[in-house]
Amino acid sequence: MAVATRGGTRWRRTGMLFLPALLVVGLLAVGSLFGVLPLRLSVVGQDFKISSNGSAIKTPAGLAFYPSQISMKDGTDKAILLAGLPEAQLPKGMCISLVLTFPVVGSNTIRLKTTGNTVAKEMTLSATALEANDATLIPSTKDGKPLAPDGSNIAYPVSIGKNAADLNGLPKGPEGTFGVDAPGSGQMSNLQASAQGAVISGTAALNGLGVKLGHGRGVDHGECF
Numbered sequence: 001m002a003v004a005t006r007g008g009t010r011w012r013r014t015g016m017l018f019l020p021a022l023l024v025v026g027l028l029a030v031g032s033l034f035g036v037l038p039l040r041l042s043v044v045g046q047d048f049k050i051s052s053n054g055s056a057i058k059t060p061a062g063l064a065f066y067p068s069q070i071s072m073k074d075g076t077d078k079a080i081l082l083a084g085l086p087e088a089q090l091p092k093g094m095c096i097s098l099v100l101t102f103p104v105v106g107s108n109t110i111r112l113k114t115t116g117n118t119v120a121k122e123m124t125l126s127a128t129a130l131e132a133n134d135a136t137l138i139p140s141t142k143d144g145k146p147l148a149p150d151g152s153n154i155a156y157p158v159s160i161g162k163n164a165a166d167l168n169g170l171p172k173g174p175e176g177t178f179g180v181d182a183p184g185s186g187q188m189s190n191l192q193a194s195a196q197g198a199v200i201s202g203t204a205a206l207n208g209l210g211v212k213l214g215h216g217r218g219v220d221h222g223e224c225f
Contacts, residue, residue: 044197045073048098050125051224052191053115055092057132059085059186062140066164066179070126070196078196080126084170090118093208095224096198099217109214109222116207124170126197133189137182147184156183192225 065083072078088094093114101107138147140156147154159181164173167181214222 042199043096043098043195044126044199045071046098046196048096048195048198049224050097050191050193050195050198051095052090052188053092053095053113054190055090056187056189057191058089058091059087059182059188060089061086061185062169062181062183063137063186064167064170064179064181064183066167066170066173066177068126068173068177072196078128080128080196081130082170082173083125083127083130084167085123085125086121086169088120088123090114090120092116093118094120097222097224099223106215107217109212109217111210111212111214111222111224113210113212113224114206114208115210117205118207119205120200121204122200124197124199125193125195127193127195129194131192135186135188137186138184140183158182158184 063083063085065081068080068082069077070080093116095111095113097109097111099107099109137158139151139154139158141147141153142155143153145153159179162179162181163175164170164177164179165175167173167179168183173179212222214220217223219225
C-alpha cells in the first residue's frame with residue numbers, strides 16, 4: 001500500500017527567499033537613522049508606482065529623457081519614457097509601491113515610503129505613464145544665478161529634439177532618437193508615475209522611512225496612488 005506524502009513548507013528554501021528582503025529592510029532602517037544611506041535600488045521589468053507624496057519634486061542638476069523600450073519579466077517588450085535625474089529633492093518624501101501576485105495567496109502590495117525631506121541621486125526611471133500638475137525646465141547658467149531676462153547668462157539651453165546619444169545623465173540612447181535635455185534646475189509638481197523600471201544609486205537621504213506589506217492592491221492596501 002502506497003504511503004501518502006504530506007505537504008509541508010520547505011523552511012530552508014523559504015528562508016533563502018526572504019533573507020535578501022530582510023537584509024535590505026534592515027540596511028534601510030539602520031541607514032535612515034543616520035539620515036544618509038549609500039544605496040543602489042533597482043527594479044526592472046516589473047510594474048510599480050512612484051510618487052512625490054503630493055509635493056513638488058526639484059531637480060537642481062536638471063533632467064533628460066527619451067523614448068525607449070524595456071523587457072518585462074514575462075518576455076514582452078513595453079514602450080517607455082527613459083528619464084534621468086542626477087538629483088531629485090522631495091520635500092514630503094517619496095513613495096514606491098509594487099504589487100506581486102502569487103497563486104492561492106493572491107495579490108500583495110509592498111510599499112517603501114518616506115515622509116520627510118528625501119534626496120535621491122543618480123535616478124533613472126523607465127515610465128509608461130508620467131503625470132505632473134506642471135513642470136518648469138530651466139537652462140544651465142554660467143554664473144549659477146537665475147536666468148537673466150535677456151538670456152545673456154545661459155551656458156547650456158534646454159534642448160528639445162536633441163540626439164538621445166548625446167543626452168546628459170542617461171545611458172546613451174539610439175543614435176538619432178528624439179530626446180529632451182534640460183541641464184539646469186527644474187521642478188515638477190505632484191509627480192506620479194507608473195513605471196516598469198527604476199535605478200537609484202549613489203546616496204539617498206531618507207527621513208521618516210516606513211515599509212508596509214498589504215494583502216490586496218489599491219490605495220487602501222498600500223499602493224502609492
